[in-house]
Amino acid sequence: MTKILQRNLYREVADRIGDLIEHGELLPGERISEKQLCERFGVSRTPLREALKVLATEGLIELLPNRGARVVRLTLKNVKDTYDLMAALEGLSGELACEYISDAEIAAIRQLHDTMLEHYRNRDLMPYFQVNRQIHESILAASNNDVLQEMYSNLSQRIKRVRYSKKMTERYWSQAVKDHENMMAALEKRDSQLLGQILRDHLCNKIEVATLAGVIDTEDDKSVANS
Amino acid sequence: MTKILQRNLYREVADRIGDLIEHGELLPGERISEKQLCERFGVSRTPLREALKVLATEGLIELLPNRGARVVRLTLKNVKDTYDLMAALEGLSGELACEYISDAEIAAIRQLHDTMLEHYRNRDLMPYFQVNRQIHESILAASNNDVLQEMYSNLSQRIKRVRYSKKMTERYWSQAVKDHENMMAALEKRDSQLLGQILRDHLCNKIEVATLAGVIDTEDDKSVANS
DNA sequence: CAAAGGAATATTGAATTCATAATTACTTTT
DNA sequence: AAAAGTAATTATGAATTCAATATTCCTTTG
Structure with missing residues (x-):
């Protein structure tokens, strides 16, 4: 309901619609009403x-000519394809990181790693996920490849809805x-080939069909809960 | 000058602007005039x-708030980043293709391969490039991963301007x-790991800094020729 | 009562209009 | 004449308007 009054209006609106999708306020398959969103955002x-x-x-989202827009339905295949792709991108990020990363950056990741182990020992799932994500993001950042980061970020966005429900x-x-x-x-040995291989095969990058079966968008318009 | 009268106008216009960029009619860094393009396309x-x-x-392109749009300047780093990424994607496409490809599809690629060798023996550069591209596209198609194909296609578009000038x-x-x-x-052994490795390291996917130095967008507004 | 047909309504697609920011051209001043 | 300041022009950003396509709701017919 908050009115938007910033410059780059379209980008602001796109981000907010993205949030609505992520948080399940706009459901997959459901028609997106332009009028409704205009009123909501005040644009x-x-x-x-x-x-x-x-x-x-x-x-x-997908646009159907003359028939409006709707949130993309995440099929099992679609999510699997995206996971495979992200695994390949993570592999590349690891390879490149080994070439460019500084000792200080490695030390910072080592810190995160130890923190994560601590969370694992305590079985603190959410903090574990959080730090885990930070580690992968740090490696991605160290890859020094902007295009890679942009692509990864886009893929990440697409499946955010179902990702952390594993x-x-x-x-x-x-x-x-x-x-x-x-x-x-x-990473500490800066063995790019090895790190690349590990990241490509890393368990978190491999989709577990069974664990996802419950959160995938169903055939009917109303999606299942996806928090 | 041909007027556009199709549905999905914005997509049609986007494609045609893409063509203008590819063929060097719109130069990197140069301001893109909305009025001019409107008149040109009749929209x-x-x-x-x-x-x-x-x-x-x-x-x-990139959009500068209140200051118009301009064609993205392809820096050496930018192109290198894109190549690295495309190599990783090709590697993945190879891995996946080995899992899904049919005997008939392999046979078709073998055909292309032999044709390509013939062009190599005759030193027919352009036909060689053409068939070479077909081979890579066939593997990509056999990967059976739509998200991968979409992303590869996008990256390919971005650097089309400089790609085949090697x-x-x-x-x-x-x-x-x-x-x-x-x-x-x-591929014929369906050795996914091997094919993945080969494609990631494939020469054509590794940028040759020297060969590209001449076609990269320069600092000044007018780009060098890029046919 | 179900299915088909057709007006009424609502929604999308695209042009136009209005407002605002940037650029250019023209003074004015030193 | 060069620099700075200001008016005129132009281009962009966003709202509104107009046109065409879908959808809904009601009537008609078998």
């Missing part, structure tokens, strides 16, 4: 429609931690 | 501005052909 249809076109390009079994979790031990070792 | 500013926003999202030295060319021999063998 005219011009910047709103620009935002819709941008979001369609980013792959978050359930962690004990076996799964301990394997993920082992992967991270190996990652850390490879 | 109003509304769909044109939508197209500009989409092209900015696709990374072909000069081929004899040494470079013969190595590229050797790579292809190995690719073909890995």
Whole structure:
């Protein structure tokens, strides 16, 4: 309901629609009413429609000519494809990071790594996820490849809705931690090939069909809960 | 000058502006005049501005608030980053292709491969490039990953301007052909790890700084020729 | 009562209009 | 004549208006 009065209106609107999608206020398959969103954001249809076109390009919504916009339905295949792609990108980020990363940056990641282990020992799932994400983001940042970061960020956006709803079994979790031990070792040796390989195969980058079955968008217009 | 009268106007306009960029009619750094393009395409500013926003999202142009749009300047780093990324994507496409490709599809690629060798023997550069591209596209298609294909296509678009202006030295060319021999063998064995590795390291995916120095966008507004 | 047809309504697509910021051209001053 | 300041012009940003396509709701017909 808060009125937007910033410059780059279309980008602002696009971001806010993105938030609505992420938080499940706009459901997959459901028609997106331009009028409704205009009123909600307090803008005219011009910047709103620009935002819709941008979001369609980013792959978050799809535009049906003369029949409005709707949130993209995340099929199992779609999510699997995205995971595969993100794994490849993470692999590349690891390879490049080894070439460019400074000792200080490695030390910072080592810090994060140890913190994460602490959270694992305490079985603090949410803090674990948080620090885990920070580690991967740090490696990505160290890759020194802007295009890579942009692409990864876009893919991340697309599946945010379903990503962190994974359930962690004990076996799964301990394997993920082992992967991270190996990652850390490879990074400290600056072994780009090895780190690349580990990240490409890293458990978190491999989709677990079973764990996702429950959060994938269903056939009918109303999606299941996806918090 | 041909008037556009199709539906999905903004997409049509975006594609045509993309063509103008590719063919060097719009130069990097140069300000893009909305009025001029509107007159050229015979459309109003509304769909044109939508197209500009989409092209900015696709990374072909950049929008400066209140100061218009301009074609993205391809720096050496930018192109290198894109190449690295595309190499990783090709690697993934190879891995996935090995899992999904049919015997018939392999046979088709073998055909292309042999044709390409013929062009190499005759030193027919352009036909060689053409068939070479077809091979890579076939593998990409066989990967059965739509998200991957979409992203590859976007990256490809971004650097089309400078991509096929590479000069081929004899040494470079013969190595590229050797790579292809190995690719073909890995594919026929459906050795996903091997094919992935080969494609990631494939010569054509590694930027040759020297060969690109001449075609990269320069500092001044007028770019060098890029045909 | 179900299905088909057709007006009424609502929604989208695109042009136009209005407001505001940037650029250019023209003075004025030193 | 060069620099600075100011008016005129132009370009961009966003709202509004107009046109065309879908959708809804009601009537008609079998």
